[in-house]
Amino acid sequence: MVSICALLAACGGSPQERDFTPAGAVAGQPSSGAGAVKPPGAETVAAGPGLKVETEWPDGLNASHTAIVKAFTDYYAGRWRAVGSLGKDKSYLGGVEDAAARDAYKWVRGFVAGKWSARGVAKLYALRVASVDGHGAQIDACVDESGVRVTDRSGTPVPAQPAWTKPPRSTYFQVAAVRQGDDGTWRIMLFRHASYPDERAKECVR
Template identity: 45%
Template sequence: MKKQHGVTARFALATLSGCALLASAAGCGRADADRGFTPRGVVEISPGAETREAATPSAAADGTDGAAGPEIRVEWPEGLSSKHKALLKAFVDDYRAQWRAITSHGKDLSYTEGVVDDAKRGAVKWVHSYVDEKLSAKGVIKLYSLRVVAEVEPGAQVAACLNQSGLRVTDWQGKLLAKQPDWIKRPESIFLYSASLRHEDDGRWIVVRYRFADYPDEYAKECVR
């Protein structure tokens, strides 16, 4: 388990049915390594890359309590079926909910309603790696190249590129830490982030497991643009 500024961060890593389901999203091996899920390096996004953010949410809409937390910018793909829209929305909502928990200093527990099993254990551990150390973050997070990788009833695998280069670690008052993580530099700031979701009888999509492909994995390299 790695520690960055006292922040221990890891999500459980697995898939619905092993690596075969992730054949077009992330390889096994590097994706199974411990990794910090906090501010990463610096990579520029080309102009116009986020023109399809679909009503870019404000920080407050993201549940990040304004300046107290990061702004999450999502580049939504076009031409999705209603099912795939619901899948990707559940994926993004889960990510946003975990930041709400962090920026509320652990008071907002809504993130635990959309995760089960390994995903829940990993999400709780990540949130508390900030909360227990009285840390937060601010800046910009970018999610793009969202897609549904595979569908295996009653579940599916989704993936996205995650760019955390715009984040900086702060204390609970929003003050930047004097020493930021050494890995806030390219290329580690951008990586592939994927999740296995299960369709519940009540119509919800629930996250079961998370998986990552970090640099120098080829799938992480494909997220750099």
């Protein structure tokens, strides 16, 4: 089992390095008296011209778990808004710290430096709070970016699409380690991925 403490203490690679194989974890128990506050179903948000993020919210999230999961979903939509705005929208940085902040900035900077943007639909699903340990938690998710196309700044798809937009690499298993700050806000501290042919990534393929 990968503990939250171990995840938070580890030195993270960039989000593009999908070489982490997370083990199963016991889901944190809902807090006493906390009811489900986020209805299940698909939620689509605009991230830029022709660019959307679709999130499939699971059943049974209570208030505390909803806040934890939103730390990841808000960040994920925010990083695509950064891409869709050609780097002008930097709100995604408010949801990340430490290694995750460096990795997120590097990822967005790659688009800005290459004068690229994106169009299409990125999808999040199979979201769950895998474990909670005090002020730390682990979020697991499946990510499908097969519907995304990298474009130039005018919105025209570039001729050579990167490998991560194509199956099987376009679908992967994502782990985010989050920590609750003194202000009560959950922020991502560390990212890890498992990509095909890892078994966890295979389970994400639809």
